Amino acid sequence: MDGEVIGIASHISTVSGGFQGLAFAVTSNQCLDLLDRAQTWSGIEGTIVQGRLARVLNVPQEFGLLVKRVSGVSWGGKIGLHPSSLKMTIEGEEFSVGGDIILKIGEMTVNDEPDFFKKLGDYTYGLSQAGKKLSVTVLRAGRIITLNEK
Template identity: 40%
Template structure:
């Protein structure tokens, strides 16, 4: 029995030592795939003036996944951005464009603009998140609070389905970790001990607003599915699903719709001519900008749920250049229709 205990202790010591020895070399191998993302968002001043706009800066992280400058990040980092810039560890700075963004899964795909030079930048390998088990070691690299190339380590604490967190989250699976994640880590990669990306840092649960050991990342398999295996779609809008009591409060002509909170100067929302909110309000404890359009239908599909967004994404992938579709929306109590030309 004593021999078994001694043997077990030796195994644990060797495992811990192996982890400590491997982590520095893994960091050195993969850290040049990490980018710092800075954004510029032009949003309503929120004081009841439709015309007055304020400029806000955003900060996040991302990971290079191809030799032509494709980068994974979190949707909330770039979804409503008018300008996006990425900075690599070698000092290279590029403008980037949003190719696809899925707010429901909180993942986005952006691409470097211009003549991208790979040089010695590392291209991250995408791992299989389904193979990760609770208790396995992982590490996260990002720019928490703007401190670039910060490394934190921990374990997979759990696999969390959205119904365990709240109804505002998409029907996807998250990896929970005790590795420290703070503002600025969003969009940064979660690596397994092979140096493979198995998640994208998304959000934390904290009463103080700082890391409390409850960090969550969208799994790499979900990110791959919605960003690489499905048609690209970037609405460039922040929105809120109005249903049940909220649908009644906003006097919708149907059971639900999408309240447009903000619209970037780029993306599908801008092409549709939709307007975002301009007046700050708190409804049932939730802060939001109201006064914007409420989208009722696009191409005959009611946008009243995450399923509706998926249906629209799939339908738009079948449109041919020059084909038209109708957008139905509510503005100032009036239902309007607009014909859009697919380009």
């Protein structure tokens, strides 16, 4: 009420990939730590694909993270992730497709656990703090490939 920041939206869990869905926020007191951690995975916008959509896209596991957008100067851009390039309508809903579908980040398999993105942030932050390089396994144009941080 006094114009002070008390929370910042951290991400939105959505089926459609739009801004409708369940949003999560963190307190402003946690922001400094989270900003440090976010830099190891910032610059990527994606959508969890599962069920029928995963089958249509030939995802070889139950869940994948479809890369919708990537900032070229971010970690995702530097490792070479490809963003979506096409729009597709499935059962009346529009989806971005044609980009990489992330299957694994290091040893972490993509899943739909409520705290998956927090665990992912902690994992990538831990690797960066230890000076270790990260690898990402993706489905790209029907082939499974591994991208390695340089």
